[in-house]
Amino acid sequence: MKLVVISGGSRGLGAALCQQYAKAGFALIEFSRSAPHPFSVACDFAEPLQVARKVAENLRPLASTAGLEEVVIISNAAMLSPMGPVSRNDPAAVQANLNANFTAAILFMSEAIRAFQETPARKTVVSLSSGAATKGYAGWSLYCAAKAGLDNFMRALALEQTSEAHPVYALIIDPGIMDTGMQADIRASSPADFPTVERFHGLHRDGALRQPAQIASAIRRIVAEAQTGGERFVAAEFV
Numbered sequence: 187m188k189l190v191v192i193s194g195g196s197r198g199l200g201a202a203l204c205q206q207y208a209k210a211g212f213a214l215i216e217f218s219r220s221a222p223h224p225f226s227v228a229c230d231f232a233e234p235l236q237v238a239r240k241v242a243e244n245l246r247p248l249a250s251t252a253g254l255e256e257v258v259i260i261s262n263a264a265m266l267s268p269m270g271p272v273s274r275n276d277p278a279a280v281q282a283n284l285n286a287n288f289t290a291a292i293l294f295m296s297e298a299i300r301a302f303q304e305t306p307a308r309k310t311v312v313s314l315s316s317g318a319a320t321k322g323y324a325g326w327s328l329y330c331a332a333k334a335g336l337d338n339f340m341r342a343l344a345l346e347q348t349s350e351a352h353p354v355y356a357l358i359i360d361p362g363i364m365d366t367g368m369q370a371d372i373r374a375s376s377p378a379d380f381p382t383v384e385r386f387h388g389l390h391r392d393g394a395l396r397q398p399a400q401i402a403s404a405i406r407r408i409v410a411e412a413q414t415g416g417e418r419f420v421a422a423e424f425v
Contacts, residue, residue, distance in 0.1 A: 188212045188256040191245065193231065193294050194263030196220045198366035199314070202398035203260060206406050212256075215244060217294065218263060231263045232282045234290040238297050245301035258409055259298040259311040259354075261291045261336075266371060269325045270379035280328060287332035292339060299343075299354055309354040310409050313340045314361055315418065325380035337418065344416030356415040359405055362422035365395035400425050 190207040194200040195216035204214055204223065214225045217240060221228035229240040248254070265286050268279040295311050302309055318326055319333035337358050344356040363369070363386075372386050404424035 187251060187254050188258075189248065189254065190214050190258045190260065191217075191241075191298050192260040192262055193217045193237075193291070195226070196222045198368065199361055199364060199398045199401055200260075200262045202402035203262065203405065206399070206402045207258070210406070212258070217241065231265075231286040231290040231294075234285050234293050237290045238293040241294055241297040242301065245298055249301050249305050254305060254307050256308045257302050257305065257310070259295060259302075259309075260405075261295050261311070261313045263291065263294070264314075264329070264332075264368075266326065266329055266368060268328070269375055271325070272327050275328075283328045284332060287329060288335055291332070291336055295343075303350065303354070304352055306352050309352070310357060310412060311340075311343070311354050312357045312359055312405070312409060313337070314405075315358050316360060317362075319360070323380075323382065325375070341416050344414075347415055354415070355412050357408065357412055358418040359408060360418065360420045361401045361405070362420060363395055364398050364401055365390075366398055369395060396422060396425065 188211065190212045192200060192203055195204045196218045204216060208214060216223050216226045217229050218226060219228065219230050227240055227244050229237050231237055263286065265283060268275045268283065299311060313336050315337055316333045318330040319337045322330050340356045340358045347353040347356060369386065373383065373390060375383050377383055401421045404421040407424050408419050
C-alpha cells in the first residue's frame with residue numbers, strides 16, 4: 187500500500203493533490219476543517235493541539251500495516267487573514283493565523299512523522315512554501331513569518347533525519363502562483379491592506395496563473411524523484 191497524508195485538501199492545490207495521488211493508486215487521509223472527502227478527518231488548524239491529537243489517533247494504527255511501501259506527508263493548510271499593517275491586526279486574529287500557519291503545521295508534520303518513523307518504507311514529508319518565505323510583503327507579515335519559519339524547520343528536520351534508522355525525506359516546495367481561491371482573496375484585498383495587489387490583478391488578466399492540477403503533477407514528480415532531504419524546490423520549474 188502507498189499512502190498520502192495531506193492537510194488542507196478540501197480545495198485548490200490540496201484538492202488537486204488528492205486527485206493526483208488517488209489516480210496514482212495511493213490511499214489518502216486528508217485533514218481539514220470542512221472534511222469534504224470520504225477519506226477526510228475533520229479538525230480545525232486554528233486549534234493546533236486538536237490537530238496533533240487527530241493526526242496521532244488516525245495515523246498510529248496504520249504504522250504497522252503489512253506491505254506499506256511508501257508514505258507521503260504534505261503540509262498544505264494555510265490562511266492569509268488577517269492581512270494589513272501589524273498596527274491594525276487584532277491580537278486574537280494574529281494568534282489564529284500563527285496557530286494555523288505555523289504551530290499546527292509543525293504539529294501535523296511532527297505527529298505524522300512520529301507515527302511512521304520506525305516504518306521501513308520510503309517516506310517523504312513536504313512543506314508547501316511560498317515566495318513569501320524568502321521575501322517580505324507589506325500586509326503579509328504573518329504569512330511571511332510562518333512560511334519562513336517553516337522553511338528553516340524543514341532544514342533542521344532534514345538534518346535530524348540523517349541519524350534515523352528509517353529516515354524521512356524532508357522537502358520544501360514552493361508551488362508558485364496559481365489560480366486558486368486564495369488568489370481570489372488576494373485580488374479582493376484593498377491596496378491599504380496589501381499595497382502590491384495590482385500585480386496580482388495583472389497576473390490574472392494576463393493569464394499568468396498556473397492551474398492547480400499542473401502544480402500538483404509537478405509536486406508529485408518532485409516527491410517521486412527526491413533522493414535526499416533539506417532541498418527547496420520551485421514546482422513551476424517542473425511543469
